[in-house]
Amino acid sequence: MTSCKEWGFFQVINHGIDLELLERIEKVAMEFFMMPLEEKQKYPMIPGTVQGYGQAFVFSEDQKLDWCNMFALGLEPHCVRNPKLWPTKPSDFCETVEIYSREIRKLCKNLLKYIAITLSLNEDIFEEMFGVAVQAVRMNYYPACPRPDLVLGLSPHSDGSALTVLQQGKGSSIGLQILKDGKWIPVQPIPNALVINVGDTIEVLTNGRYKSVEHRAVTHKEKDRLSIVTFYAPSYEIELGPLPELVDDKNPCKYRRYNHGEYSKHYVTNKLQGKKTLEFAKIKN
Numbered sequence: 001m002t003s004c005k006e007w008g009f010f011q012v013i014n015h016g017i018d019l020e021l022l023e024r025i026e027k028v029a030m031e032f033f034m035m036p037l038e039e040k041q042k043y044p045m046i047p048g049t050v051q052g053y054g055q056a057f058v059f060s061e062d063q064k065l066d067w068c069n070m071f072a073l074g075l076e077p078h079c080v081r082n083p084k085l086w087p088t089k090p091s092d093f094c095e096t097v098e099i100y101s102r103e104i105r106k107l108c109k110n111l112l113k114y115i116a117i118t119l120s121l122n123e124d125i126f127e128e129m130f131g132v133a134v135q136a137v138r139m140n141y142y143p144a145c146p147r148p149d150l151v152l153g154l155s156p157h158s159d160g161s162a163l164t165v166l167q168q169g170k171g172s173s174i175g176l177q178i179l180k181d182g183k184w185i186p187v188q189p190i191p192n193a194l195v196i197n198v199g200d201t202i203e204v205l206t207n208g209r210y211k212s213v214e215h216r217a218v219t220h221k222e223k224d225r226l227s228i229v230t231f232y233a234p235s236y237e238i239e240l241g242p243l244p245e246l247v248d249d250k251n252p253c254k255y256r257r258y259n260h261g262e263y264s265k266h267y268v269t270n271k272l273q274g275k276k277t278l279e280f281a282k283i284k285n
């Protein structure tokens, strides 16, 4: 957790999730991506939205695209689900996503407790504030790329979530990188571990004690890559800003209060550009 404050991310090995489940989710994700295009296109990501199969964060015809196919689904609360986008094939896809999501949700709740404890806050502070937390999953498939020097797998960004749980596919190429002191550092996968990213929402709530991590994905010449990414965030209805307990003379308030739904909308309607979306919340002197 201490390294997390400095780095904005960490890897958990003792996450308590059955390794068989981690394998199962990878299997159904890969089976989905390996289906013929016509099959996947039955679940299209409509431009300007982030659910379904396709490429998110595309806003103009001359934008250089990332080398990545995505398939994303809203999960919780149920009102964020679009049932038309839940695939019928592979046949165990939906069931596996449901079980996986339930386990990841428990993990997120636990991790938020630990974060609260490291800040000497009531351990339930985030849970009580978040309401029914919003959860979504995004599966990213990066095919091998003949010119990795010319195109990124996923452009630099921080996640708008409170926390993100990122599972790197077994046998995938190494592709996730984080920005630290102006340098891109590859995240070496630890077998069976899950990567946890601090998202923008935790940066705001903790008044910058925890900082969201800027990260990107690179492609590989010969190997493809899969990642399964869960975003965990407060309910869209809540108003949030730095916790008063973390604001004082030495730590002046760095972010304004805002509605989380508005922030989410701002996030998904802007290109991925490092931590630029967080400008939305920053108090400028």
Ligand SMILES: O=C(O)CCC(=O)C(=O)O
Binding pocket: 138, 140, 154, 159, 166, 175, 176, 215, 216, 217, 226, 227, 229
């Ligand atoms: O594929 C990865 O490792 C990064 C994915 C990611 O950052 C995202 O989906 O937000």
Ligand SMILES: [Fe+2]
Binding pocket: 157, 158, 159, 164, 215
């Ligand atoms: Fe991300």
